[in-house]
């Protein structure tokens with residue numbers, strides 16, 4: 001189910017502005033990869049190219065390849081909507097559909113795919129909420145609005161919504177940045193539980209979080225303001241935090257910038 005991602009020489013643009021230059025990396029299935037680096041170095045931009053969300057932004061353009069088990073997501077004839085189903089995404093701020101019930105939030109993607117059978121929908125809702133560690137908290141209020149949940153519950157609801165359509169890859173852009181420490185730990189535990197079934201990429205500003213949840217860490221940096229962001233190195237997380245190859249990585253993880 002989980003798929004391997006090979007990124008090859010990615011250049012990413014917003015109109016004339018090149019935001020990211022020359023990124024190549026391999027992301028292994030059934031692993032968690034953390035993207036770290038200072039603000040503006042292109043972490044979110046790279047993440048959005050992994051499910052073709054970047055091109056939704058006006059002027060958004062990509063050069064290079066992103067291969068999912070060897071298949072180029074950017075090859076002609078590939079349907080970006082299908083790509084986004086295979087490569088799910090969870091955002092920084094929990095964004096459940098506010099007026100929809102908890103049940104309908106989770107079922108929304110399946111309904112879009114044309115599933116109407118109530119029994120099937122109920123099964124998927126339960127399985128996804130269990131998978132997101134939320135079932136016990138919401139099973140008696142499935143028909144209440146998603147907006148009534150706490151921030152941490154809403155983020156788990158968004159994860160349930162993402163996994164309901166059975167993606168192979170899960171992208172998470174700072175999924176805990178709006179959450180309190182307890183909810184953050186719940187999401188981190190969940191990421192660890194999901195890992196055997198998915199390929200997970202998480203952007204985080206929290207280095208302890210990267211150290212706790214990820215197997216591999218990619219450090220991005222800007223050479224200078226206005227220059228494109230680059231991948232400085234990617235390696236086992238313990239290596240990046242204890243013995244990185246690059247000086248810039250060491251400066252960043254030890255809190256010494258530049």
Ligand SMILES: Nc1ncnc2c1ncn2[C@@H]1O[C@H](COP(=O)(O)OP(=O)(O)O)[C@@H](O)[C@H]1O
Pocket residue numbers: 014019037038039040041042043044045046057229
């Ligand atoms: N929608 C956008 N339009 C134009 N430029 C953008 C847009 N989003 C991000 N950028 C620019 O791309 C660069 C990388 O941003 P981003 O990927 O958001 O960095 P990070 O996630 O590492 O903080 C920055 O210079 C940022 O200003």
Ligand SMILES: [Mg+2]
Pocket residue numbers: 043044045173203
């Ligand atoms: Mg970002």
